[in-house]
Amino acid sequence: EDKVVQSPLSLVVHEGDTVTLNCSYEVTNFRSLLWYKQEKKAPTFLFMLTSSGIEKKSGRLSSILDKKELFSILNITATQTGDSAVYLCARQGAGNQFYFGTGTSLTVIP
Amino acid sequence: DVKVTQSSRYLVKRTGEKVFLECVQDMDHENMFWYRQDPGLGLRLIYFSYDVKMKEKGDIPEGYSVSREKKERFSLILESASTNQTSMYLCASSFPGTVTRTDTQYFGPGTRLTVL
Numbered sequence: 001e002d003k004v005v006q007s008p009l010s011l012v013v014h015e016g017d018t019v020t021l022n023c024s025y026e027v028t029n030f031r032s033l034l035w036y037k038q039e040k041k042a043p044t045f046l047f048m049l050t051s052s053g054i055e056k057k058s059g060r061l062s063s064i065l066d067k068k069e070l071f072s073i074l075n076i077t078a079t080q081t082g083d084s085a086v087y088l089c090a091r092q093g094a095g096n097q098f099y100f101g102t103g104t105s106l107t108v109i110p
Numbered sequence: 111d112v113k114v115t116q117s118s119r120y121l122v123k124r125t126g127e128k129v130f131l132e133c134v135q136d137m138d139h140e141n142m143f144w145y146r147q148d149p150g151l152g153l154r155l156i157y158f159s160y161d162v163k164m165k166e167k168g169d170i171p172e173g174y175s176v177s178r179e180k181k182e183r184f185s186l187i188l189e190s191a192s193t194n195q196t197s198m199y200l201c202a203s204s205f206p207g208t209v210t211r212t213d214t215q216y217f218g219p220g221t222r223l224t225v226l
Contacts, residue, residue, distance in 0.1 A: 034214060042200055042217035043153075088153065090215075097168070098143070098202075098215055102152035 006089050006101035014109050017079050021104045023089030024071040033065050033072045036088040038103070043088055046074070079108045113137070114218035116201050122224045129188040131221050133201030141204045142184035143215065144168075144176065146197040153200065159184055160206060191225045198222050 007022045023033070032050045036043035047056045049065035049072060056063050060079075065072045076083055086103040093099065117132035133142065143158040145168075155168030159178040173195060177185040184203075188195055199222075202215040 042220050045214050045216070048214055090153075097155065097158065098153075100145075100153040 004089055004091050004099050004101040006087075006104050008104060009102070010105040010107070012107045012109060013079055015079060015081060017108075018075065018077045019079060019106060021074040021076075021087050021089075021106070022071060023073070023101055025089075025091045025099070027070055029094040030067070031092040031094055034090045034092060034098070035063055035072070035074050036090065038086045038088055039084075046087075076106075079106075081108050081110055084108045114201060114203055114216050116199075116218040116221050118221050119219060120222050120224075122226065123191050124226050125192060127191050127225075129191050129223065129225075131186040131188075131199055131201075131223070133184045133186070133203075133218055134182055135184075135201075135203040135216070135218075136182065137203065137216070138181065139203035139216075140181070140206045141215075142178065143202040143204075144174075144184065144186045145200045145202065146170070147200055147220075148197050156186065191223075193225050196223060196225045 004025045013019055032048050034048050035046040037046055047063045052065055052067040060077045063074045084107050086105050088103045090098045090100045114135045123129050141160050144156040145153045147153050154170050156174050157165055157168050157176040159165045162178055162181050165176050175187045198220050200220045201218040204215045
């Protein structure tokens with residue numbers, strides 16, 4: 001089964017906290033692992049990961065992939081209220097299909 | 111910038127009506143996708159198309175059909191809308207990717223469909 005599991009399902013933190021979001025997948029075929037941020041509109045792309053152990057960074061967000069253990073994490077440091085969103089993880093298979101997790105809902109309280 | 115547009119942001123239809131959701135992309139992408147998103151279920155793939163007139167069923171194709179007559183346009187059709195098709199519908203597009211390159215999907219703004 002092409003399952004992508006995200007945890008936690010939801011998270012409430014205070015501004016300034018650091019959060020770690022988890023994504024695990026079952027491999028049948030693997031091309032890339034993607035992270036998206038979704039506010040009250042369509043998802044926007046954050047990161048695409050294809051190689052193990054190489055951290056991708058964008059401002060306060062960073063992500064890393066472990067292809068041996070079949071998981072990825074998304075870190076957000078010094079969280080702000082604007083980080084409140086649903087974060088989606090997706091695995092891209094060889095056939096150009098994308099398998100999404102259910103998302104982690106993050107709420108950042110001032 | 112890649113632009114993916116969808117014909118309506120909000121749509122209200124009655125049970126049994128035929129519904130057309132249109133998606134247009136302006137980046138000459140070969141691949142186009144239709145998803146629905148429901149609370150707790152994440153994004154689920156309905157259909158995708160990898161070329162004009164080519165289509166593949168996704169995870170939940172029942173009750174839906176699609177049309178890809180032109181490369182830039184991918185239509186989702188609900189032949190006879192039902193209340194359980196009330197959902198957010200998202201269209202996406204991407205390049206097919208090659209052996210040495212993978213690509214991301216670009217999403218449209220979504221259409222929130224309510225079937226009464």
